[in-house]
Amino acid sequence: MTRVVVLTGAGISVESGLSPFRGPDGLWEGHRIADVATPEGFAANPVLVQRFYNGLRRRLNDVAPNPAHVALVRLEQALGPEGMHLVTQNIDDLHQRAGSTSITAMHGELRKIRHVRTGELLPWTGDVPESETTWRPHVVWFGERTIGLDPIIEMLTRADVFAAIGTSGTVYPANQFAAIAKSCGAVTVEINLEPSGMDFDEGWFGPATEQVPAFVDRILHTAAPARRLHDCDN
Ligand code: BJW
Secondary structure, eight states, X not given: OOOEEEEEOTHXXXXXXXXXXXXXXXXXXXSOHHHHSSHHHHHHOHHHHHHHHHHHHHHGGGXXXXXXXXXXXXXXXXXXXXXXXXXXXXXXXXXXXXXXXXEEETTEXXXXXXXXXXXXXXXXXXXXXXXXXXXXXXXXXXXXXXXXXXXXXXXXXXXXXXXXXXXXXXXXXXXXXXXXXXXXXXXXXXXXSSOOSSOOSEEXXXXXXXXHHHHHHHHHHSOOOOOOOOTTOO
């Protein structure tokens, strides 16, 4: 059985109408990252941070999954949860709304809030009062531990194919996944508007809504890539 691990970033949701993080129209334009995406920023100015994430959360009401999200559901349904796992850095819920179930949201989920002391999670689709300090956005800020890393690494060591879709590769630890998978014998594939500059075996360049369905067709309709034998095999 072919085992595929897919990593997605903000680029997969751009054609749904969401901005990427970086670049001229990026989400952080007009904000200092340290102010809105660090625990220190929240401690210093919770009103600014809650307002920022309330704005992002509202945007989710106006967008829908696109053909790239849907194609990854098709891949999961064809390979089963043992054959395909989706790791997303995205805090939007477009993969979940499209129907992906074998998924790790490693940077959290905008439509959840988290108790700052107990870690309890609540589903949350509306605004959080700007003065709220006990409940914070369930997102992973810089300097915080990402979600589900150990199982992700385990899956990368067993993958036949690793594909990174719509991510700039600027953020650790996700920017190490291709190297980990490759060192354990996976064929690594980048799907992006343009090359990120990281080392991949193959590049598929163009809009995700075109490239991802074509990539899924390739996986499903051609023989599994030959896997090299190596030390990571279980
Ligand atoms: C298309 C497209 C189309 C466009 N089709 N493609 C020095 C100091 C302090 C920390 C560090 C340091 N050096 C390293 C670190 C670690 C740090 C880090 O990586 N920093 C670097 C930036 C320097 N990482 C962390 O802190 C992480 N945690 C950690 O390391 O923990 C260690 C630890 C261990 C034990 C205990 C405690 C800690 C956590 C990182 C959390 C990142 N969170 C964010 C913010 C979420 C909330 C928010 O909204 O503010 O997650 S950062 C932001 O970047 C967001 C994203 O998920 C992430 C990745 O961005 P992504 O998805 O790649 O988006 P873009 O915009 O960068 O790229 C879009 C791409 O799409 C582009 O390539 C386009 O070409 C493409 N594209 N249209 C196809 N149509």
